Amino acid sequence: MPDGFDKDVYPVPPRRTPAVEKQTGLPNPAEILIKLFQYTVDVPVTTFRDWVERQHERNRFFYYQQKFRRVPDLTECKLGDHLCNYEAEMQWRRDHKVDQEIVKVIKERLGACQQREGNSYLQNCDKEMNQFRQVSKAYQSRYGDLGAYGSAQKCLMKQKHRMIAERKEATAAED
């Protein structure tokens, strides 16, 4: 990963380079190969990249994250108000996209943890695993089986059925 990543979320593992105790007078071929690679590949590529970055520095321009205003939900729209419906639908679609990206980020964190820990990932990645389980369960319960033509209305109906089922369970548990 390039430089700008969060060190708390993706912790860098401690270095484990051993202290070298040379017992021969012969040169280390690994060092020779490393130096060879450095001078033939690394240095030219880095200088080229730095030159390209200098060209970019000369005219910088920026891009921003678009912030959308919150509009009334589907639950707050009156029955025949099609404009309110449309705005609520668009907001629901934006939120759906955001939730998909959230799930992707959590999945990537889990993958990074597994890569970092190597063979002991099953016991060391508990936090990320639980987070991923929670997030994917929540996503499934909210957006789960809506299908390709899912809309805000279908999602609302799904929530309604879920709440009815929960209420039925609660009353059944009381009895």
Added chain:
Amino acid sequence: MVGMSVLRAGAGFAARLNPLKHGFSNGRLLTRTVPKTESAAVRYGSHGKQMFVFKPSDYYDRRFLHLLRYYILLTGIPVAAIITYINVFIGEAELAEIPENYVPEHWEYYKHPITRWIARNLYDPPEKNYEKMMALIEIESEKAEMRRTQMDVRKLMREKGDGPWYHYETMDKSLIDYSPKSTPDN
């Protein structure tokens, strides 16, 4: 007949083995040639390697590949050059927070300079699409509203008869001829 060919083969063989019989000079061993008595002498200028190779025509294949490369590279090379130039000298945008009291233009939400250019010059802003859709929805909902009220009004006026609609012109009553029904015996 067969014996003749065997004899001829034997004579040729003997002639090949014994050069003295054909009057060859013994000194120039390397330069003498020994002709076979049955077949004509074949002397390859290429020392046996096949120089005039017989193979099917590859003219059409090579022409096709040449034209393919030509037409692909005709626009491929300028496009690649332009994109390389843009990526090296103009570069991508950097992510930044929106400054205070500043509303970014709709193309300033994209990273790559070519995407920004397309969004700025070729595409409509997404707000315009949104508003167009909302306008269409508004028009359609008003139409639906109008049609629904007209339907209700029609039903009620026809039913109750006290509205301005459904007035049918009737004939003048003085024109009616009651004579067929005026007496019970008609």
